[in-house]
Amino acid sequence: MNTIRKWWVLCMMGFAFASGIMPIANASGTVDTTPYDLVKRISQEVLDAAKKDKDIQDGDRQKIAELVEKKIIPYVDFQRMTAMAVAYHWRSASPEQQQALVSQFHRLIVFTYSGALSKVRDQQIEYKPFRAEPGDTEAEVRSEVISSRGEPMQLSYRLRKEKDGWKIYDINVLGAWLIETYKNSFKAEIDKSKIDGLIKVLTTKNEKLATSFAKKSP
Numbered sequence: 223m224n225t226i227r228k229w230w231v232l233c234m235m236g237f238a239f240a241s242g243i244m245p246i247a248n249a250s251g252t253v254d255t256t257p258y259d260l261v262k263r264i265s266q267e268v269l270d271a272a273k274k275d276k277d278i279q280d281g282d283r284q285k286i287a288e289l290v291e292k293k294i295i296p297y298v299d300f301q302r303m304t305a306m307a308v309a310y311h312w313r314s315a316s317p318e319q320q321q322a323l324v325s326q327f328h329r330l331i332v333f334t335y336s337g338a339l340s341k342v343r344d345q346q347i348e349y350k351p352f353r354a355e356p357g358d359t360e361a362e363v364r365s366e367v368i369s370s371r372g373e374p375m376q377l378s379y380r381l382r383k384e385k386d387g388w389k390i391y392d393i394n395v396l397g398a399w400l401i402e403t404y405k406n407s408f409k410a411e412i413d414k415s416k417i418d419g420l421i422k423v424l425t426t427k428n429e430k431l432a433t434s435f436a437k438k439s440p
Contacts, residue, residue: 257361257381257388258352260297265347268293283435287336299382299389300328306391307404308420311412319417326424333431347377359383 271293272278277285304320304327305312315323350364361381366374380392380399393400411420 256352256354257363257379257383258349258354260381260388261363261379261390262349264294264297283336287332287435290332290336295328295332297388297390298331299384299391300324300331302382302389302391303327303401306401307408308412308417309405309409311409311417315417319421322421323417323424326421326428329428330424330431333428333435336435348374361388 304324346368348366354361364378367377368374378394379390381388381390
């Protein structure tokens with residue numbers, strides 16, 4: 223989990239320190255957002271909200287979690303992310319088990335994002351040129367994390383266009399996709415104690431994180 227936690231810290235930097243641009247509303251008043259614009263817009267909204275809230279600046283984990291839930295989580299496709307991480311075992315899981323897996327994976331990502339946001343300092347993001355056709359339903363937004371304390375680090379997002387807009391479903395840090403890392407640990411747990419065992423492990427992990435967050439909040 224240490225490697226995964228490090229990756230989420232870098233991912234959160236991408237949301238919090240990109241130089242954002244707002245999407246332009248079309249004639250009907252709705253917003254036409256490309257995947258590139260979406261990632262940058264979220265970044266700016268998170269950064270602006272954090273700057274205005276002293277509790278967040280002081281490291282209030284509960285406040286940070288609320289910000290993550292409000293500003294970031296609506297743009298993450300948890301159903302697809304969880305299904306891909308569980309891989310072929312997803313098809314053998316009951317609807318109730320699938321719902322529990324998505325719910326616990328959701329909680330885990332909120333906790334991990336929140337912990338990452340509390341550690342962001344002087345990092346900045348440089349986005350790579352983005353190319354896509356109007357009819358594309360899959361896209362990748364590529365960038366690098368720039369820090370005064372180290373070499374630039376690769377950070378990319380995979381998104382899919384859904385009925386309610388573009389959603390993030392995978393993240394690449396330092397050349398490795400996050401789903402692949404979760405897939406390996408999830409498979410090992412399922413092989414050992416089946417789907418219910420994985421649900422129990424995720425639930426226990428989230429309960430410990432919830433307790434830790436409560437202790438660290440002012």
